[in-house]
Amino acid sequence: MRSPEVVVIGLGAMGSATLYQLAKAGVHVLGIDQFQPPHNRGSSHGETRITRLALGEGEAYVPLVKRSHEIWRELESATGSSLLHQVGGLIFAGSNGRKAAHGAEDFLKTTCEVAAKHQIQHERLTTDEMSERFPQFKFHSGESGYYEPEAGYVRPEACIQAQLDQARILGAGIRFNESFHSWRKDGEGFCIKTDQCTYRTERIVLTAGPWIGKLVPEWQPVTRTYRQLLHWFQTDGPKDMFSPENMPIFIRVPDATHSMFYGFPELGGSGKGLKIAGEQFDIPCNPDLLDKTVTSEETQTMFESASTHLRIRAKCIRSVACQYTVTPDFGFLIDHHPENNKVWIASPCSGHGFKHSAGIGEVLSKALTENTTPDTLSPFQWRFGEETK
Numbered sequence: 001m002r003s004p005e006v007v008v009i010g011l012g013a014m015g016s017a018t019l020y021q022l023a024k025a026g027v028h029v030l031g032i033d034q035f036q037p038p039h040n041r042g043s044s045h046g047e048t049r050i051t052r053l054a055l056g057e058g059e060a061y062v063p064l065v066k067r068s069h070e071i072w073r074e075l076e077s078a079t080g081s082s083l084l085h086q087v088g089g090l091i092f093a094g095s096n097g098r099k100a101a102h103g104a105e106d107f108l109k110t111t112c113e114v115a116a117k118h119q120i121q122h123e124r125l126t127t128d129e130m131s132e133r134f135p136q137f138k139f140h141s142g143e144s145g146y147y148e149p150e151a152g153y154v155r156p157e158a159c160i161q162a163q164l165d166q167a168r169i170l171g172a173g174i175r176f177n178e179s180f181h182s183w184r185k186d187g188e189g190f191c192i193k194t195d196q197c198t199y200r201t202e203r204i205v206l207t208a209g210p211w212i213g214k215l216v217p218e219w220q221p222v223t224r225t226y227r228q229l230l231h232w233f234q235t236d237g238p239k240d241m242f243s244p245e246n247m248p249i250f251i252r253v254p255d256a257t258h259s260m261f262y263g264f265p266e267l268g269g270s271g272k273g274l275k276i277a278g279e280q281f282d283i284p285c286n287p288d289l290l291d292k293t294v295t296s297e298e299t300q301t302m303f304e305s306a307s308t309h310l311r312i313r314a315k316c317i318r319s320v321a322c323q324y325t326v327t328p329d330f331g332f333l334i335d336h337h338p339e340n341n342k343v344w345i346a347s348p349c350s351g352h353g354f355k356h357s358a359g360i361g362e363v364l365s366k367a368l369t370e371n372t373t374p375d376t377l378s379p380f381q382w383r384f385g386e387e388t389k
């Protein structure tokens with residue numbers, strides 16, 4: 001192929017979105033991935049990802065998620081795929097000793113403030129109101145909640161597939177099972193080496209997810225990758241009670257007595273199980289050596305944490321290991337390369353990036369085609385001190 005104007009390395013959530021948007025903007029673009037996305041070795045597998053408009057992580061994220069919802073609806077019309085399911089979302093917390101989550105001191109309070117400021121439809125609920133509305137849960141005295149009808153879930157594998165398919169239709173080149181090795185400056189552009197080819201290009205996007213530290217060693221000190229687990233537990237109640245028509249996505253904010261957990265209604269019919277997950281930031285992992293075996297002890301720990309609030313049985317139907325990359329403040333890190341502003345990096349999205357990925361792809365495409373840094377990205381640029389850059 002003739003030299004592409006832009007090469008995108010990594011075609012998961014962020015890379016497939018960027019490839020699609022660049023192709024849509026008429027840019028001659030090539031995407032390269034070491035595997036064949038959507039795959040189950042990075043950050044973007046496991047059937048569902050939560051999406052919500054009022055972000056407990058802060059108002060800077062609101063434009064990205066709003067735009068992502070619009071893009072997924074456009075993609076649904078173009079492809080016939082079902083991507084975004086706005087089944088509602090419930091975020092609830094106890095009244096005492098709340099712990100920080102995703103960088104927010106009080107995730108529930110910030111969610112409510114962002115909703116009010118950005119006029120996002122929502123309701124505040126007392127313990128009794130939550131118990132009456134959502135019998136799938138066992139709420140504890142003193143807990144209160146936030147309900148957002150436009151929240152829900154997206155299907156990560158289907159979103160990636162749809163964006164890759166559309167990018168291809170719009171003329172993007174795609175190379176799977178090809179591993180990026182290095183780039184170097186070559187005149188006004190770059191020379192890229194993979195395990196199979198050498199390419200010349202004008203601009204580069206690095207969206208390598210958990211592998212970003214390998215590709216950008218300058219960012220390694222501020223990016224850590226952690227193994228995370230997803231479990232599907234058998235439900236305990238009338239079979240329709242847990243269906244997406246009757247149950248929202250949910251997040252239990254951590255406090256002194258309860259760990260954080262989140263989950264989804266039962267998809268695909270009764271018997272498939274409620275998908276539930278927590279988060280761990282104690283043991284970093286090497287993305288190439290992700291341990292995919294989930295032990296019975298790990299499953300038991302998840303059950304003990306979530307069964308305090310959910311009507312589930314100790315029977316785990318299946319479990320999956322995944323990994324994501326976090327920064328010290330749990331915010332995103334999206335910026336150009338420390339040595340060259342024609343190389344953009346978007347990946348360390350701290351375990352809450354999927355809902356924003358379609359919008360990030362569009363903003364990155366703008367940054368590359370207009371050679372500017374859109375205002376939307378400024379809160380996510382480098383902020384960790386020069387010494388670690």
Ligand SMILES: Cc1cc2nc3c(=O)[nH]c(=O)nc-3n(C[C@H](O)[C@H](O)[C@H](O)COP(=O)(O)OP(=O)(O)OC[C@H]3O[C@@H](n4cnc5c(N)ncnc54)[C@H](O)[C@@H]3O)c2cc1C
Nearest residue numbers: 010012013014034042043044050180208209351353354355
């Ligand atoms: C368990 C779990 C639950 C989550 N829950 C949510 C949620 O509910 N809501 C939400 O919004 N977000 C959630 N997230 C976060 C979200 O899924 C991630 O932020 C997002 O998927 C990251 O996408 P990415 O493109 O950065 O990485 P990936 O999708 O992993 O893509 C990176 C790609 O780069 C490729 N690559 C790497 N190195 C090379 C190389 N040298 N050459 C070629 N290709 C390379 C990889 O093969 C891979 O395909 C969750 C994440 C996990 C793991």
